[in-house]
Amino acid sequence: MIVALLWILFLILIVFYLLFAFSKRLKDKLTGKNGARILIGYVVLLLLITISSFGIDNESLQRKPLATVDEMKQHEKEQLALYQALENGNFPSGLGHTLFLKKSWIFPIHEKKIVFAFDSDHNGDQALTNVYVERKPGTAGKIEIQYYHGRSFQEGFDYTHTIMSPIVQHDGQRIIVTDQNKTAKLGALNEVVASRFLQNMGDTEHEVELTSHGISFLYVKVPKGVKVSEEKGEVSFVTKP
Amino acid sequence: MSFHEPSLWGVIKQQWLYKMRAYRQVFTSFIFIQLLFLLFATQPFGSSDTMNIYSVLTMLVVLLIWQGIAAFLLTTKGYRYDDVTFICNATTSTIANALFLLTTAVFAASMMFFVSRALVVILLFNEVDALYVQDINMQQMMIEGFVQMLYFLVVGSIGYLIGMLVQWHKKAVFSIVLLVIIGYVLMGNSYIANFVKLFTEETSLVIFTLKALVVSCACYSISYFISREVEVDGS
Numbered sequence: 353m354i355v356a357l358l359w360i361l362f363l364i365l366i367v368f369y370l371l372f373a374f375s376k377r378l379k380d381k382l383t384g385k386n387g388a389r390i391l392i393g394y395v396v397l398l399l400l401i402t403i404s405s406f407g408i409d410n411e412s413l414q415r416k417p418l419a420t421v422d423e424m425k426q427h428e429k430e431q432l433a434l435y436q437a438l439e440n441g442n443f444p445s446g447l448g449h450t451l452f453l454k455k456s457w458i459f460p461i462h463e464k465k466i467v468f469a470f471d472s473d474h475n476g477d478q479a480l481t482n483v484y485v486e487r488k489p490g491t492a493g494k495i496e497i498q499y500y501h502g503r504s505f506q507e508g509f510d511y512t513h514t515i516m517s518p519i520v521q522h523d524g525q526r527i528i529v530t531d532q533n534k535t536a537k538l539g540a541l542n543e544v545v546a547s548r549f550l551q552n553m554g555d556t557e558h559e560v561e562l563t564s565h566g567i568s569f570l571y572v573k574v575p576k577g578v579k580v581s582e583e584k585g586e587v588s589f590v591t592k593p
Numbered sequence: 594m595s596f597h598e599p600s601l602w603g604v605i606k607q608q609w610l611y612k613m614r615a616y617r618q619v620f621t622s623f624i625f626i627q628l629l630f631l632l633f634a635t636q637p638f639g640s641s642d643t644m645n646i647y648s649v650l651t652m653l654v655v656l657l658i659w660q661g662i663a664a665f666l667l668t669t670k671g672y673r674y675d676d677v678t679f680i681c682n683a684t685t686s687t688i689a690n691a692l693f694l695l696t697t698a699v700f701a702a703s704m705m706f707f708v709s710r711a712l713v714v715i716l717l718f719n720e721v722d723a724l725y726v727q728d729i730n731m732q733q734m735m736i737e738g739f740v741q742m743l744y745f746l747v748v749g750s751i752g753y754l755i756g757m758l759v760q761w762h763k764k765a766v767f768s769i770v771l772l773v774i775i776g777y778v779l780m781g782n783s784y785i786a787n788f789v790k791l792f793t794e795e796t797s798l799v800i801f802t803l804k805a806l807v808v809s810c811a812c813y814s815i816s817y818f819i820s821r822e823v824e825v826d827g828s
Binding site: 387388390391398399402408412414415416507511513514536541543544545546 | 617618620621624637638644645646647648649650653704706707708709710711712713714716717720721722723724725726727728729733736737740741744798
């Protein structure tokens with residue numbers, strides 16, 4: 353398949369080469385001052401793009417080596433510990449390392465009741481996200497919602513920074529949560545193709561274990577005495593005493 | 594009549610400068626081909642369930658072929674006539690052509706580096722949310738560029754030798770084709786693969802460099818001896 357493709361490319365190349373190198377009219381256009389202008393223009397353009405490429409943020413352009421199986425095992429242990437801490441009513445540690453605050457919202461509340469409604473295309477058993485509610489004194493008249501996401505990997509590639517938080521809107525008694533997460537489009541570019549003397553990307557056929565989607569949840573702080581419920585019962589819901 | 598005796602390197606320099614000006618279409622054709630294959634490079638080279646793999650390997654292979662064809666064309670009658678403009682002999686022509694092909698090799702390797710950076714920008718703007726690239730420093734980038742340049746050099750010298758063989762004797766075309774066919778029948782395509790592996794599987798940079806230089810020098814040396822046989826104005 354690859355050989356056939358290369359042959360096709362080879363033929364295309366020959367056609368192009370013959371077109372550009374032998375066509376008298378094109379040859380006249382591509383030599384002399386025109387040729388020099390094209391050449392200089394191309395080099396300058398590529399130089400500018402190259403310089404601009406160094407300004408790309410480190411999160412979008414990941415240079416860290418892909419996670420190994422051992423690192424992923426450790427990561428999954430950490431994610432499990434986060435989940436267990438939450439289920440036991442404790443806010444988990446590891447913020448900024450294995451757990452990240454994606455976004456937070458503060459809404460005024462005038463009622464003694466708040467209903468969470470999840471507006472998403474989710475079907476099946478998988479919950480959109482968990483909601484953990486903490487009743488806090490001193491937060492009268494407002495509700496604070498925070499969206500957290502655990503570190504996530506796809507085939508060893510840390511894609512946590514591409515995860516989008518849901519849209520959270522306040523509508524009277526209802527808090528409407530709209531999921532806008534989509535599967536991140538990830539790529540790996542093999543720039544080192546000629547040299548075997550450098551660290552290569554290695555096997556790109558990664559094992560399934562190298563994919564791990566971190567936990568995600570809404571952490572809600574409400575004033576004491578406010579009743580929190582869910583509209584459809586589609587999420588697991590833990591209310592702290 | 595001039596009694597000024599030009600130096601060998603003076604003539605070579607003049608010829609090289611002339612070729613750099615006169616054969617600009619070689620560079621412009623490079624640009625067109627590279628831009629074309631930059632579009633190909635924005636399509637995944639391979640993929641898994643959730644990650645696309647992009648590579649500039651196809652572009653490198655195609656541009657190596659470009660270098661081979663450019664070298665081959667330098668040996669054709671039309672290009673060889675250009676050398677008659679100067680005081681020349683087989684030595685100056687071969688060295689000037691080798692220097693020109695060295696220049697195209699350096700140019701091609703440099704452009705490969707630049708275009709891979711351009712590909713990073715294009716992919717991040719259009720194709721992917723995040724991109725993984727190898728963590729290589731400036732020194733390693735230079736090594737990659739150097740190795741690519743050596744590949745261009747080797748392919749250029751082989752293209753030049755084949756071109757010179759063909760110019761020397763038209764029957765050489767049939768001999769080369771015949772050799773390829775006989776070799777294929779006797780050994781499959783392993784002999785070509787083994788020659789390629791001689792470079793691609795070399796793990797020492799020093800030995801790789803030596804191999805590349807030896808093959809290039811051998812090709813240019815044989816070409817030099819053949820060019821002495823080939824009349825500039827003849828067949």
